[in-house]
Amino acid sequence: MRIPVIAGNWKMYKTPSEAIILAEGIVKALSSLDGPELVVCPPFTALAAVGQVVAGSRIGLGAQDLHWAREGAYTGEVSADMLQDIGCRYAIIGHSERRQYFGETDEGVNKKSRAALAGDLTPIVCVGETLTEREAGRADAVVEIQLKGALSGLAPEQVQRLIFAYEPVWAIGTGKTATPSQAEEMHAHIRKTIAMLVDAETACGVRILYGGSVKPENATELLERSEIDGALIGGASLQVDSFAAIAKAAQNTGFRV
Numbered sequence: 436m437r438i439p440v441i442a443g444n445w446k447m448y449k450t451p452s453e454a455i456i457l458a459e460g461i462v463k464a465l466s467s468l469d470g471p472e473l474v475v476c477p478p479f480t481a482l483a484a485v486g487q488v489v490a491g492s493r494i495g496l497g498a499q500d501l502h503w504a505r506e507g508a509y510t511g512e513v514s515a516d517m518l519q520d521i522g523c524r525y526a527i528i529g530h531s532e533r534r535q536y537f538g539e540t541d542e543g544v545n546k547k548s549r550a551a552l553a554g555d556l557t558p559i560v561c562v563g564e565t566l567t568e569r570e571a572g573r574a575d576a577v578v579e580i581q582l583k584g585a586l587s588g589l590a591p592e593q594v595q596r597l598i599f600a601y602e603p604v605w606a607i608g609t610g611k612t613a614t615p616s617q618a619e620e621m622h623a624h625i626r627k628t629i630a631m632l633v634d635a636e637t638a639c640g641v642r643i644l645y646g647g648s649v650k651p652e653n654a655t656e657l658l659e660r661s662e663i664d665g666a667l668i669g670g671a672s673l674q675v676d677s678f679a680a681i682a683k684a685a686q687n688t689g690f691r692v
């Protein structure tokens with residue numbers, strides 16, 4: 436059974452004091468919600484403070500990135516052990532903004548995924564094509580290459596522990612959403628590719644989230660598609676009401692078997 440995941444990527448928004456207020460609102464709004472796994476991913480500086488707010492609630496804590504080494508002379512970086520120690524249980528890896536602005540590569544995504552798993556964090560591995568790639572008919576091939584790089588050398592037991600997020604770059608922060616059919620087609624392609632690279636059982640069990648301008652108004656039509664196992668949400672995760680409304684939509688659309 437695939438339990439849906441609703442994860443908020445707060446990006447570079449919210450000071451620690453603002454983040455505490457948002458997290459308190461989310462805990463209050465969603466602590467009695469059954470069903471979806473809920474995650475918030477504040478910036479590094481707010482992780483510890485938000486960790487204290489969500490401790491003991493059903494809201495999980497995630498980081499937006501991590502370094503692949505356990506420790507070392509890597510100025511400005513943060514390791515899986517450091518994140519684990521302050522209560523993190525998830526880490527977003529390979530977000531398109533990191534690929535686009537900070538030189539994240541598929542090889543880096545692979546190393547970071549291994550580090551996250553070794554540190555007992557659940558990686559949320561992001562893949563997705565640009566508009567130019569989609570218009571050139573290369574979307575499937577691009578995502579396939581990203582998956583091949585991300586999963587290189589991982590054992591099926593490791594891949595089972597990953598969450599994937601399909602985030603078409605042209606839909607992130609633009610207000611443009613992939614149609615439910617476009618998203619579902621790509622999710623099916625991702626699952627097929629994982630089956631080819633790993634095995635069918637692993638592919639059937641992993642959760643694949645959709646991300647790209649998900650809002651309360653479009654959440655239900657996306658989440659009710661059987662291939663879509665939840666959402667990674669940017670802008671709409673910065674307000675209690677919109678994040679809570681999307682989480683409730685996931686509860687109503689049920690689990691996948």
Ligand code: PEP
Binds near residue numbers: 444607608610648649
């Ligand atoms: C994201 O940051 O992963 C994202 C999907 O952003 P938005 O929801 O704002 O498009």
